[in-house]
Amino acid sequence: MSKSRVKSRDRDTIVQALSAGVVPRTGLHHIQVGRRLEIEAAVNDIGRIGDNGSAVRFIIGEYGSGKTFFLHLVRLIALEKRLVTVHADLAPDRRIHATGGQARNLYAELVRNLATRAKPDGGALASIVERFVADAAKEAETSSTSPDTVIESRLESLRDFVGGYDYATVLNAYWRAFESGEEEPKAGALRWLRGEFATKTDARKAIGVRTIIDDSSIYDHLKLLAAFVRLASYEGLLVVCDEMVNLYKLQSAQARNANYEQILRIVNDGLQGAGGGFGFYFGGTPEFLMDTRRGLFSYPALQSRLAENAFASDGLVDLSGPVVRLTNLTPEDLFVLLQNVRNVFAGGDPGNYLVPDDALTAFMQHCNERIGDAYFRTPRNTIKSFVQLLAVLEQNPDTDWQPLLGQVAVNPDQDDDALQDESDPDGEDGLTSFRL
């Protein structure tokens, strides 16, 4: 582990995020443990997207294996590489394909979370559109042509895409509204781009476009979005969909298959390198992948694409396939992770370490006694408690860590999934439901 200095801003962000039990927004490289090959693969993917290529990955891991952390890390890397990212968790009302507006919901959620490096927390759509339009206006100024013409010519390439014509129309409308200083058409254009129009009539009234982004066209519009962000001088678009298990939970086989068909399109485009500077990262549980009745493997075309090299033989790693398997942490992983957290707390200076290595094992032992092996398999609460322990020690420098340890409360982590789906009797921890 590089014991380089940790910036105080990073340090605070990390500490804050960890104590809240969420993935830190920045400074992930200070605490990342292992997964070198997976991360290298992700970096390569992002490089390929930046080169107008494509990528698709399924990040498969059990609850607590760090799917979300990994996806987040990938997203941050993508942002750092000047990609635009959109991300969303799938949910019963957010799917890739639907007929009742659920797919549009997903699209809306994705675009709501559209992030750039400058706006990593999402909501960057307006910024990108304005940046694009402003660039065009500026170019118009220098070349003494009308901004309309520049925008038209720049958007020319979009017209090759499905629905590209209307896309260009909407962007034009935005420019015109800006010029005329009208806020309403501007907002309308952004609403359209966010997929917030539920009916075509509304869209026509607001901005005079006859189509809307609807359930059947969200993949096409994601492609358009990818093309557009490249026009706005970003490197590409990374789409991150987590909690894919929600598709697996769809009761209707027809609905499931329709979604899997869309995923097949994405996988085909991604694996064939169809280009376009965009990539997809999906996060899901093993059953989402492997269940032969309801998982991806129930869709033969997907199965054949995803099963090969699902894991390479002879213990060799093969990440050329689209499936990346994440294991749950081991006690050793956790130990290194605790060391990293300690290092972050000390600002990267070993002289400032608040506790010795012994305390780390003692802490693990303590957690083990409280919650069993969940302490390393689903480490969220373990880390949370550890950060709190360090915080107390930091604020009370004279305190000895040993007596404090006994007072640390660790609760078993709970599967969000199980909470969402109360009908599922096999939820990981039945006690949780009672407490609710």
Next chain:
Amino acid sequence: MEFWFLVGVALFIWWLFRTGKIRRAHTLDAAQDRGSVRQASSRQFGPLEEYDNLAGRPAQWIASGGQVDVAGMAIKGGLFYFGESLLAQDGYRNENCLIDPRLKVTREQTNERSPHGLQYWPAYRDITPLQRLTYLHWLSGGRADPSIDIGYVFIYFYGLERRLFFDQPGSEADLLIGEVQRLQSIYGANRSFNSYSSAFLESAAFVNGELSTAPVLSHDTASFDVPLMLRTAIGLKLRDRQTLSWDWLLAWFLAHPDTYLRTPATRCFEEFKLLFERRFLERYPEGLSVRAPRRVISPHYLAASGTFTVTLDSPYGQVPDPKHLKVPIKIAREIAEAVTNELDAYSRYLGRNLNSADTMAAQLLLPRDLPLSPNSSLGRFRAYVTERTNGAMTLVPLQDLLDRLDINETGEKPSAATFKALSKALATCDFGMEPDRVYGTQSISRDSCVALFGATAGGTIDAKREAFTAARIVVELTALAIAADGVVEDSEIAFGIEQIETYQGLSSDERVRLLALLFALIHSPPQQQSLLRRLAKASETIRDSAAQIVLNVVAVDGRLDTDEIRFAEKLYKALNLPTDRLYADLHGLGAQQRRDEPTVVAKAVPGRGHRIPGPPLERNPRSEILLDATLVASKKRESARVSELLATIFVEEDVIRETNPASKSGVGTRVTFDGLDADHSTLIDALIASKEMTYGEFSAMCRDAKLFADGAIETINDWAFEKFDDAIIEEGDPIVIDPDLYGPLVELAQARRGTAL
């Protein structure tokens, strides 16, 4: 013995009494034959007349080749006594064999034979004239007519025995013995004659000292007494303190008057002998040792005619007489009884199916350790199997084997009986097969293959032993899993073999059997459903290991096929395990393979029986935490590399890059920030100047510059990332510059101006 002797004496007296009556009856018969009542009445016999007849010219022995005339007939060939008086040993009567020329013979030149048979102890003097004619015809006619009443042969035989044993002619002995042998060959079918002639020959041989070195074994030798020669031979062995070999004991037993052989022993006498030898040698590898009794053999010849008894000269001296020994016979009887039982099934089969001794079905019923003749059908079967397997485990279509078993059974699946027969045939040939119903596997169809393997006595095992049944289910399951994706890979087979080889608590026979089962099942996978049903009933340990093994097999070829997973799903369902756990387990396997650790395959197996590790990496939850130091070190190394990789991406620029004065940014008159156009540079300057401004002011400024407020902030912050690795404008209303970056920004702005000036 004394008892029998008394009975004999009583019988003899009774006979004497009776012959008188019969003689009268015969005479009457003869009178009727001849129509001469007068003659008959004149020959009213009584004891007195016999005494009368005792007087007369002494008879003489007509040597071989001699000729006499009797009643006008020339009798050639000799070998009989001829004359008027030849006293029996008791001196009260003439010998039965004596041809008295004074007695009447029917004169007619007729070939007619007396229709009446002779009585049991016939005598020439007592028979009718017609019968005498018949006898004389026989004598002169070559003495070989097989259809003649045996009584005539006896009359002739009486003469021979008297000559040999009573008169003891010395030089003529061989001739006499030869003649008796000839007679025996013709008339031996008559039990009585056979017995007497044998006694004759035996006594002759005894006297000549012709003891046979090997006993004659026949199930037809039952007699009133153990033959003299046999007794002598055995007695000599006892005297010499030799042990009895199986054949002597068996001969003794067979000849013993108390012996009664049941049908299996007589019907299958050859097999009986072979098996008797085996069983005897099993019990007495050195032979049976018997102590010689004190009683000695007193060799006698009791004439068949009942007219004399002579003591034979023993060339062997005093020989202990085994006649009264009971223990050896008891032992022999035990063995014979057991052997007879063993042959029972075979014998019954032969009884039901005539001429079936050489069929496979019959031979299979023989005890397994009977040596196999290569020409028997079972021998041919063995040759076929040996050639087919050629010393290796071989898959053979079941039908091929059945064809060679002469089992003609229709129906898709052979019956249990057929399987049993096949299994037994193979076992007899020192082969085993799997799947084998005898050892508890399911029935298979005749077009599937069985694996043959060499194993002494077919590798018999206890198929109900728990360890074995457990292992077998595991093997069946392994085979199913291997075949689940329709492709059998070497790695999968190797895994299956390793499973069996490392399975604890199996004997080598069991292991070989399981290996064979694996091969056969891979080739012809068993029915999933039935196996799963059985599995559901199996013990928890078995079910646990089953799940784990299947996962390992599914994973071992490095691919996850839908079919494999589907099979695993079915299995988990059958085992009543949550399918969620299946995916977690599968995932664990898949992911685990990436670690630099031994694979789960190796972990599942080592020396603790078949305890299966739980989900991957599960540790005893409450135990002391033991960290693997090397693992920690390798994790740290890997993390360090990751950190380096990430650090190059998330560049931490603490030092602001030197601005390049000659940058392209110097467009127009306004001085710009490096990498930013003039409009945005102006905006930054304005922000620096005012430190904070409302969103409205900012967007107004933007509009003047034909910029959008959000777009401008985006552009500026994007630029700021290049410079400061962070955004400088904090969004919101009012808009402010990040206080941390304010200082550096101002420096940069001044530096820019400096270079611009």
